Amino acid sequence: MNAPDGWKHQNAVPPTDTAEPDYFHKVVDCQWACPAHTPVPGYIRLIAQGRFSDAYMLNRQSNVFPGILGRVCDRPCEPACRRDRVEDEPVAICRLKRVAADHKDDITDRLPKKPAKTNGKRIALIGAGPASFTVANDLAPFGYECTIFERFGEPGGLMRTNIPAFRLPEKVLSEELGYILDMGVELKLNSPVSSMKALLDEGYDAVFVGTGAPKGKELNLPGRDQSENIHIGIDWLESVAFEHTKAIGKKVLIIGVGNTAMDCCRTSLRLGADNVKVMARKPRAFFKASAWELEDAEAENVEIIVNHSPKEFVVDNGVLKGMLFETLEYVLDEKGNITKQTVTGEVVIECDDVVLAIGQDNAFPWIERDAGLEFGKWDMPLVDEVTFQSTREEVFFGGDAAFGPKNIIWAVEHGHQAAISIHQYCQQKLVTTRLPNGVKLAPTKMGMFEWSFSNSFDAAERRIMPHVELAKRFKDLGTEVELGFTAEQAATEVERCLNCDMQTVFNAPLCTECDACVDICPVECLTMTEPAAENVLREALEIPASNTEQALYVSPALPLTSRVMIKDENICLHCGLCAERCPTAAWDMQESEIIINHVEDMVPGASS
Numbered sequence: 001m002n003a004p005d006g007w008k009h010q011n012a013v014p015p016t017d018t019a020e021p022d023y024f025h026k027v028v029d030c031q032w033a034c035p036a037h038t039p040v041p042g043y044i045r046l047i048a049q050g051r052f053s054d055a056y057m058l059n060r061q062s063n064v065f066p067g068i069l070g071r072v073c074d075r076p077c078e079p080a081c082r083r084d085r086v087e088d089e090p091v092a093i094c095r096l097k098r099v100a101a102d103h104k105d106d107i108t109d110r111l112p113k114k115p116a117k118t119n120g121k122r123i124a125l126i127g128a129g130p131a132s133f134t135v136a137n138d139l140a141p142f143g144y145e146c147t148i149f150e151r152f153g154e155p156g157g158l159m160r161t162n163i164p165a166f167r168l169p170e171k172v173l174s175e176e177l178g179y180i181l182d183m184g185v186e187l188k189l190n191s192p193v194s195s196m197k198a199l200l201d202e203g204y205d206a207v208f209v210g211t212g213a214p215k216g217k218e219l220n221l222p223g224r225d226q227s228e229n230i231h232i233g234i235d236w237l238e239s240v241a242f243e244h245t246k247a248i249g250k251k252v253l254i255i256g257v258g259n260t261a262m263d264c265c266r267t268s269l270r271l272g273a274d275n276v277k278v279m280a281r282k283p284r285a286f287f288k289a290s291a292w293e294l295e296d297a298e299a300e301n302v303e304i305i306v307n308h309s310p311k312e313f314v315v316d317n318g319v320l321k322g323m324l325f326e327t328l329e330y331v332l333d334e335k336g337n338i339t340k341q342t343v344t345g346e347v348v349i350e351c352d353d354v355v356l357a358i359g360q361d362n363a364f365p366w367i368e369r370d371a372g373l374e375f376g377k378w379d380m381p382l383v384d385e386v387t388f389q390s391t392r393e394e395v396f397f398g399g400d401a402a403f404g405p406k407n408i409i410w411a412v413e414h415g416h417q418a419a420i421s422i423h424q425y426c427q428q429k430l431v432t433t434r435l436p437n438g439v440k441l442a443p444t445k446m447g448m449f450e451w452s453f454s455n456s457f458d459a460a461e462r463r464i465m466p467h468v469e470l471a472k473r474f475k476d477l478g479t480e481v482e483l484g485f486t487a488e489q490a491a492t493e494v495e496r497c498l499n500c501d502m503q504t505v506f507n508a509p510l511c512t513e514c515d516a517c518v519d520i521c522p523v524e525c526l527t528m529t530e531p532a533a534e535n536v537l538r539e540a541l542e543i544p545a546s547n548t549e550q551a552l553y554v555s556p557a558l559p560l561t562s563r564v565m566i567k568d569e570n571i572c573l574h575c576g577l578c579a580e581r582c583p584t585a586a587w588d589m590q591e592s593e594i595i596i597n598h599v600e601d602m603v604p605g606a607s608s
Helices: 021-027 029-033 040-048 052-063 066-072 093-103 130-142 170-181 196-200 233-241 259-270 291-299 408-426 487-494 516-520 534-540 577-581
Strands: 122-126 145-149 186-188 206-209 230-232 251-255 275-279 303-305 308-316 319-332 338-350 353-356 395-397 438-443 445-447 502-506 526-529 552-554 564-568 587-595
Touching (some): 021 029, 021 438, 021 587, 029 040, 052 066, 052 093, 052 408, 066 093, 122 130, 130 170, 130 408, 196 206, 233 259, 233 353, 251 259, 259 275, 259 291, 259 353, 291 303, 308 338, 319 353, 395 408, 502 564, 534 552, 534 564, 577 587
Parallel strands (some): 122 145, 122 206, 145 186, 206 395, 251 275, 251 353, 275 303
Antiparallel strands (some): 308 319, 502 587, 552 564
16 A cells, blocks of 8 residues: 555554445455355344344345355354354354354245347356355356256265265255256256267357366275275265165274264264274364364264374285284474474284274366366366366366365355356356456444444353253264254353454544553453554554564554544454443444455346
């Protein structure tokens, strides 16, 4: 940002441009961290008001699958939640998403409808996973004829094949996919695409590839090909999902410590295993699985063993007896990085079955290398990271198929962006053209000291999700373990949200520099000081603003002394006390709505 003309103080930070959309967007840390930019505080307030259907619809605008993601999202929003800057635990954002989904009314009449007449543009979507369904969700209401090709007999992609029913019930999955199919989307099941060239010859105006990362990684060690009781994790989960596999041995080893490994170990228990061990090569700090996934597995008595590196499958006359592991020790530096690894011995651990869950790869054997698409490193297609367009202009990618394994919410955001590009391409416009994101501010004052939101700080601790008791979990695969928040839990948890989208908006010309706001601020995030460089301003606060990833607000020159008001956005509670105390209304609480554009915003008249 350039300093305005006449800015007198050399190297001083210029006034903050709060009209820049990403300024307030970044203040709403949860929404900023969410790949799909879900307006978290907005839907939590609607839940607090008992407006579950409204909360669901607001949520659905960005993440498309509130009921699904309210159960299985990787929750990038929660580590970003500023609640954990004032206490240990963030708001249970994911759990509250589920509250809206579980308690909503029938919302089918509020969903987009299939238009009476299509626009004649035909879109082929390969793979019935979250990315393809998001593209269809965005395009079908505007007359695009979307056809999804799925190799299995049921839609959902990894949401159906890799996430067990005890975490994601089939009813919830089918309901939210059904909302999109009811928009006039054609679904062709048991219809694998075996040739990109042949599909392109069918005359589709655009093709979207959302086939995920369907190939589980192998572990080529001695003995691998000598037993049928060694399984690839994602293939095994798929076989369980379609009821081809209904049992497993009593002693099971899971190799790997990602989220797929956690699903494999918990599924093993439900198929008859008595003793399940998850084998990790490195210490716990290096695990890829989410903390709550590990907790849920250990709550079911899964043993997680660290510092064991697989060396050999122990097989006797075709019967798997166990695995040989090297035991390891590590030396870590002060930053927690491994600086030395030492083999300390070997151990054999008995087992009847081994499930390999050490990662996934992409696989595109059906895309001919002379089909006009260029491939690069790791035999991945070259895909633009903004437009999701491949080197063949009518072919687009998204989800795990675009850049490798991530998670569902990333696939949803890829789908939104790819849908914009497909729309632009089909309308013969530049796919690089995107409307700029924006921000709207709306006053929230209802009285002299009354706001349209709950602004008092609630010191309650994060609610604990109730679970089905252990004795009842393993009777069948369809018993959902998490029961959802009770009404009391939901009512308490929504009050923990700090309403970070309710911004403290400052009008410098009205300020009389009375210090009332500085005195009353409960976290000491305000002060007035001479203009200076950013490092000096950050130290000028009573509690120095040490988080440089969060913006520091700097006002224009104050009218009486030409000092500046500064605010550390990082620790602000959005409590509104500054605005309540200010005698001249220089401070105000205003709700910020971040405008993230989708296809509907690119269609003239669609958003009106």
